[in-house]
Amino acid sequence: xxxxxxxxxxxxxxxxxxxxxxxxxxxxxxxxxxxxxxxxxxxxxxxxxxxxxxxxxxxxxxxxxxxxxxxxxxxxxxxxxxxxxxxxxxxxxxxxxxxxxxxxxxxxxxxxxxxxxxxxxxxxxxxxxxxxxxxxxxxxxxxxxxxxxxxxxxxxxxxxxxxxxxxxxxxxxxxxxxxxxxxxxxxxxxxxxxxxxxxxxxxxxxxxxxxxxxxxxxxxxxxxxxxxxxxxxxxxxxxxxxxxxxxxxxxxxxxxxxxxxxxxxxxxxxxxxxxxxxx
Numbered sequence: 001x002x003x004x005x006x007x008x009x010x011x012x013x014x015x016x017x018x019x020x021x022x023x024x025x026x027x028x029x030x031x032x033x034x035x036x037x038x039x040x041x042x043x044x045x046x047x048x049x050x051x052x053x054x055x056x057x058x059x060x061x062x063x064x065x066x067x068x069x070x071x072x073x074x075x076x077x078x079x080x081x082x083x084x085x086x087x088x089x090x091x092x093x094x095x096x097x098x099x100x101x102x103x104x105x106x107x108x109x110x111x112x113x114x115x116x117x118x119x120x121x122x123x124x125x126x127x128x129x130x131x132x133x134x135x136x137x138x139x140x141x142x143x144x145x146x147x148x149x150x151x152x153x154x155x156x157x158x159x160x161x162x163x164x165x166x167x168x169x170x171x172x173x174x175x176x177x178x179x180x181x182x183x184x185x186x187x188x189x190x191x192x193x194x195x196x197x198x199x200x201x202x203x204x205x206x207x208x209x210x211x212x213x214x215x216x217x218x219x220x221x222x223x224x225x226x227x228x229x230x231x232x233x234x235x236x237x238x239x240x241x242x243x244x245x246x247x248x249x250x251x252x253x254x255x256x257x258x259x260x261x262x263x264x265x266x267x268x269x270x271x272x273x274x275x276x277x278x279x
Contacts (some may be wrong), residue, residue: 004044004120005031005081010070012046013053013061019071023053023061027071031092042092044081046073052103067259071111072206076102078121085123094222134272135187136166137214139195148258155262159269162276164189181217189272190218190231193261194252196238204240230275234261 027044052063057069080096098106134156138149146244153164165183184190192215196205221227233252257260 002035004122005029005085006118006120007077008118010074010077013066013069015049020050022047022049025070027073027077029077029081029089030082038091042094044094045079045097046077046096046098047100048103052098052100053107055073055103056098056106067112071114071116072106073098074108074116075109075111075114076106082121094220099164131186131276133163133165133183133187134160134191135184135191135214135218136164137190137211138166138256139193139208139211139219141195141197141208142213144258145193145195145244148193148261149260151262152193152265155265156269159266160273160276163271180214184214184218184221184229185227187229188276190229191265192218192231194235195235195238200240203238205238207235207239230272232265234264250278 007029008029009028011028013023014026016024024079025046025048027046027121029042029044032039035204042142048056051068056059057066063068065134076098077096080094081091083190084094085089136149136152136156138152139145140149149166153166156162156164165187168221192211194207194211194215197204200206218231222229222231234255235252237254237256253261253264255264
């Protein structure tokens with residue numbers, strides 16, 4: 001985990017796409033894990049649309065006077081790095097995408113008061129996890145799948161005394177990262193149910209892409225960031241485990257009908273209740 005970091009250079013803007021539909025700013029920074037370790041260099045790209053770039057630059061993105069944009073982007077990157085560098089072994093190269101909500105927030109910043117130069121920024125420490133909910137990753141393609149998800153929500157409440165996060169599909173990368181990632185990080189446990197989707201060949205089916213994404217994020221939190229996230233995975237008979245999924249899902253329970261999932265969870269959820277109460 002980084003003790004502190006500092007931005008050493010911001011370069012740009014660099015127009016991207018047809019007719020400069022969006023822009024890149026390139027960030028160089030240094031991070032210090034503390035003695036006896038050496039400091040390390042990192043790079044980041046800040047991507048934003050043409051309209052967002054002009055807004056942050058007070059309309060002068062093409063002129064030499066882009067001080068407002070550089071100051072606001074510096075502030076934005078400092079905030080983001082403060083979040084991502086709390087990991088035990090942080091990634092040092094990042095792509096940050098500024099959305100409309102970010103722009104509205106940054107425009108409220110007095111850019112003239114944003115610190116300039118290569119000042120060090122301290123990383124306060126690991127973000128405290130709230131861990132108040134159980135994350136339920138269950139398909140919502142059919143009425144039966146939606147009903148199963150709702151039944152698991154009720155079961156988590158009755159057997160573990162906890163609330164649930166029953167995720168709706170996210171239709172953007174921003175939604176996936178801001179909602180799913182944060183919800184998983186703050187969950188006390190993770191439940192995944194993989195129902196059959198497209199048939200690959202007779203008797204073999206793929207699973208939901210959405211569920212696979214959530215399983216992959218849960219695996220990243222657990223295996224790369226060292227986050228404690230007790231997990232229970234259920235795979236419908238006929239779903240072929242292939243590629244990275246074969247290695248991510250450990251000891252999945254096969255099921256034929258949804259009642260089998262509920263019955264097995266009744267045995268597992270009291271353990272999650274004990275874990276939640278011990279925190």
